[in-house]
Amino acid sequence: MTRVVLVHGIAQQLKGPETITEAWLPSLNDGLAISGSDTLPRQDVSVAFYGDLFRRPGHRGLGEPPLDASDVEPGLEHELLLAWWQAAADAESPVPGPDAPARLRTPHIVQRALNALSHSAFFAGLAEGAMIGSARQVRRYFTEPEVRRAAGERLARVVTGETTVIIAHSLGSVVAYETLCAHPQWQDLTLITLGSPLAVHGLVFDRLRPTPHAGTARWPVPVKRWINIADHGDAVALVKELAPSFGTRVQDFTVNNGAHAHDVRPYLTARETGLVLAESLG
Known part of the structure; x- marks a missing residue:
């Protein structure tokens, strides 16, 4: 019985639905417990996994x-890399911004962005190829x-008549929004x-898709509540x-995820997420 569907974001191409469930479910249940609610059994949760669509095929020899x-x-x-760079610089003082003087050895704007993002909390420890790959997945989707x-x-494929909640992270929120708009027959999600x-x-x-009009996007018909x-x-x-x-029907909340x-x-362990999920599950 799938009561909750999880939709992952970028950079999950080397994982699978079981791997993501193992990573997400304990955090999701921690959020429920912190909010004072009952936790979910494994059989109540399904993952809409699409990461393999971005997995590069193997090659002989040394590979690509x-x-x-x-x-x-x-x-x-x-443009995505530059936008992430500016956002990281605005949020984190160790990250040099686009206006910082460029070192002579990295005059190229993209290289400067990659160098700066390597100091950010989100991209710390990632190779340049992984950062570029994240932007590429967004580009490929569109x-x-x-x-x-x-x-x-x-x-x-994983939404059933028993599904009441869809939790979508990062690029997964785009997948969820467009899919919900494409299935107006679904109800009360x-x-x-x-x-x-x-x-x-x-x-x-x-x-x-559907294309926003005059700066406003269409409300997904099956959604009774959006947090x-x-x-x-x-x-x-x-x-x-x-x-x-x-x-204005969207309820926006902010949380502190630390580093x-x-x-x-x-995000899943946050009390705000747990409370909303518990209310939605009744």
């Missing part, structure tokens, strides 16, 4: 060379129709978005409040 700044494509990939369609189908980039105009918002939760320092959730773009602002686990 790692991605570097020269591989960043103009357009969405380039520019490759087969990827977009398959991701939505993965979510639709609660949508919880965590670290969502949905309201980032110019990069994400304007590419949504959006963001950390002030989350560089991916560049716009923390969704209500101005998706309607790992975009990590889904502190």
Whole structure:
């Protein structure tokens, strides 16, 4: 019985639905326990997994060379990296901003962005290729129709008549929103978005389906309640409040995830998330 569906975000291509469940469920239940509510058994939770759509195929010999700044494509990939850079610099003092003097050995704007992001809480410890790969997954979702369609189908496949809550993180909130809009026959669902980039105009918002009109996106018909939760320092959730773009029915909350602002686990353990989930489950 799938009462709660989880929709993951970027950089999950080397995992699978069971791996993600093992990572998410303890944190989700911690959030419920902290809020004073009963926890969920494993059989009540399903994962809409689409990460494998972004997994690169294997190659003989030494394989493909790692991605570097020269591989960043103009357009969405380039603009996303610069936007993440600015957001990280605004939220974290150790991260040099785009206006900081460039060192002579890294004059290229993309290389400067990658160097700066390597000092941020979200991207710390990640290789340049992983950062570029994260931006590339967002670009591929919006520019490759087969990827977009398959991701939505993965979510639709696990939603059942018993489903009452969809929890979506990062890029998963885009998958969830578009899939909910495409299935008006579903009823009475609660949508919880965590670290969502949905309201980032110019990069994400304007590419949504259905297309927003006059700066406002369509309300997903099956959703009776929508709660959006963001950390002030989350560089991916560049716009923390969704209500101005998706309607005043969206309830926006902010939390403090500590050093790992975009990590889904502190989002799930937050009391705010636990309370909302408990109310939605009755």
